Amino acid sequence: MSERYQNYINGSWTDGSSGDVSTSTNPADLSDVVGEFQASTVTDADAAITAAHNVKESWRRTSGLARGGYLLKAASYLEANLEEYAQSITREAGKSIVESRGEVGRAVALLQYYGVEGSNPVGSVVPSVNPDILLYTNRMPLGVVSLITPWNFPLAIPIWKMAPALAYGNTIVLKPASAAPYVSTLIAKMWEAVDLPDGVFNLVTGSGGSVGNELITNAKVAAISFTGSTRIGMNIAAESAKRHKRYQLEMGGKNPVIVLPDADLEQAAEITVSGAMKYSGQKCTATSRAIVVGNVMEDFTNLVVEKTNALKIGPGADPESIIVPVIDHASKENITSMIERGVADGGTVLAGGGAPSGDLYDKGTFVEPTVINNLASDAYVACEEIFGPVLSILPAADADDALEIANSVEYGLSAGIFTKDLNSVLDFADRIEAGVVKINGETAGLEPQVPFGGMKASSSGDREQGKAAIEFFTQTKTIYVDRSAT
Numbered sequence: 001m002s003e004r005y006q007n008y009i010n011g012s013w014t015d016g017s018s019g020d021v022s023t024s025t026n027p028a029d030l031s032d033v034v035g036e037f038q039a040s041t042v043t044d045a046d047a048a049i050t051a052a053h054n055v056k057e058s059w060r061r062t063s064g065l066a067r068g069g070y071l072l073k074a075a076s077y078l079e080a081n082l083e084e085y086a087q088s089i090t091r092e093a094g095k096s097i098v099e100s101r102g103e104v105g106r107a108v109a110l111l112q113y114y115g116v117e118g119s120n121p122v123g124s125v126v127p128s129v130n131p132d133i134l135l136y137t138n139r140m141p142l143g144v145v146s147l148i149t150p151w152n153f154p155l156a157i158p159i160w161k162m163a164p165a166l167a168y169g170n171t172i173v174l175k176p177a178s179a180a181p182y183v184s185t186l187i188a189k190m191w192e193a194v195d196l197p198d199g200v201f202n203l204v205t206g207s208g209g210s211v212g213n214e215l216i217t218n219a220k221v222a223a224i225s226f227t228g229s230t231r232i233g234m235n236i237a238a239e240s241a242k243r244h245k246r247y248q249l250e251m252g253g254k255n256p257v258i259v260l261p262d263a264d265l266e267q268a269a270e271i272t273v274s275g276a277m278k279y280s281g282q283k284c285t286a287t288s289r290a291i292v293v294g295n296v297m298e299d300f301t302n303l304v305v306e307k308t309n310a311l312k313i314g315p316g317a318d319p320e321s322i323i324v325p326v327i328d329h330a331s332k333e334n335i336t337s338m339i340e341r342g343v344a345d346g347g348t349v350l351a352g353g354g355a356p357s358g359d360l361y362d363k364g365t366f367v368e369p370t371v372i373n374n375l376a377s378d379a380y381v382a383c384e385e386i387f388g389p390v391l392s393i394l395p396a397a398d399a400d401d402a403l404e405i406a407n408s409v410e411y412g413l414s415a416g417i418f419t420k421d422l423n424s425v426l427d428f429a430d431r432i433e434a435g436v437v438k439i440n441g442e443t444a445g446l447e448p449q450v451p452f453g454g455m456k457a458s459s460s461g462d463r464e465q466g467k468a469a470i471e472f473f474t475q476t477k478t479i480y481v482d483r484s485a486t
């Protein structure tokens with residue numbers, strides 16, 4: 001029988017009120033049940049929100065230095081337990097162990113960064129027109145913040161939200177994706193291990209429809225930070241706006257790279273395949289479209305196909321695997337039906353195209369790395385997020401045409417260009433509609449000390465990470481003190 005895990009509310013591990021549980025399974029071997037998790041209800045979500053609400057004043061009054069101290073202790077704890085956390089990410093989310101170790105390392109870096117940020121200035125003194133007036137600004141925490149997160153970075157995404165939230169004095173409730181709740185119980189374990197005061201961090205597992213909705217609509221919640229699909233995100237925006245709640249949404253992508261004729265084609269193909277196929281394309285910043293200008297199309301395509309066919313498909317526990325299982329059966333079905341739709345719309349499959357077969361693959365949710373060409377740039381598959389190992393190669397007449405194609409989709413998260421020409425680089429950096437711009441680099445892969453976010457349907461609200469996080473997790477007060485009257 002698999003182990004049963006509890007919610008973490010007000011510093012205690014507790015069962016959900018429904019008595020029901022849901023299971024999480026290993027995508028590389030669906031018979032391996034990671035655990036049973038509370039199918040929590042509105043009552044449980046409310047208990048977690050109330051716990052966070054009850055301590056918001058004491059946490060606000062805890063100094064930034066002391067708050068940062070908890071984060072630094074958590075960073076050390078995570079570093080000491082890196083392998084356990086990485087193995088858990090691989091088991092539950094299917095990620096290659098190499099990338100899972102990288103994810104834990106990134107979470108450590110985020111905790112260290114915001115641990116130090118706890119001692120940085122949160123306001124400024126500004127000269128007043130009246131010499132008797134002390135005029136200053138102060139950044140105040142928002143109060144209770146709900147964090148609603150996806151399964152694909154089950155450690156790093158919750159941490160990149162909660163580290164600044166806590167450092168700037170907010171209390172939080174985390175609702176992880178139902179596909180990867182185990183890793184979030186490890187996050188709770190981390191806060192328990194470093195004696196974070198009860199109620200400052202709370203975890204509630206359960207479905208988006210019940211728990212998630214309460215985390216948005218409950219009157220005690222001041223703000224919602226969400227990462228996930230654009231469809232759910234837009235609903236959260238509408239519900240939050242109705243209630244005057246602050247929201248921050250990081251959503252889908254359809255990330256392009258442009259290949260200009262002067263590019264180093266070998267390097268461009270290598271980086272494109274890596275960006276499209278690692279973690280089986282299940283990154284919001286994964287490369288999804290390669291837009292190729294001029295007569296290098298054939299050479300570039302051949303290189304991409306050759307490199308794609310060389311990728312090892314296997315479970316994430318094998319460090320050689322690049323193409324790992326996708327998160328679940330529904331996702332596998334969706335990806336393969338998207339490939340079929342691409343073919344029905346005139347596309348030609350140059351590599352992959354279906355699910356691999358054999359004992360190793362039949363027990364998990366594997367999809368072959370797939371390259372498609374001959375699609376129109378406005379074909380559904382060339383415009384919609386697939387969230388799988390599928391790359392479309394599209395032709396463009398010149399650099400302007402390539403930019404137009406790149407910008408023609410509703411998303412605007414990450415984008416890259418391959419060229420040696422400085423003017424083309426600067427023109428691209430100015431005109432591409434994307435929040436992350438890579439020059440001769442992979443669309444995926446971010447550093448935590450700089451802002452992250454997208455444009456158009458990829459993001460709403462303030463940027464995450466780096467110094468930018470303070471914008472979302474605090475609000476500014478402007479204070480006038482008339483010393484002549486005191």
Ligand code: NAP
Binds near residue numbers: 151229
């Ligand atoms: P998802 O289906 O949108 O779910 C995200 C979270 O929202 C989950 O915790 C989910 O809970 C919850 N949720 C579902 N319905 C809800 C509702 N009605 N109210 C409140 N919460 C609700 O996304 P996903 O499949 O987990 O993740 C993949 C998506 O995330 C992709 O579109 C990807 O591009 C995006 N993503 C974006 C970024 C970025 O930074 N831009 C990073 C990573 C991923 P349940 O799991 O219980 O349904």
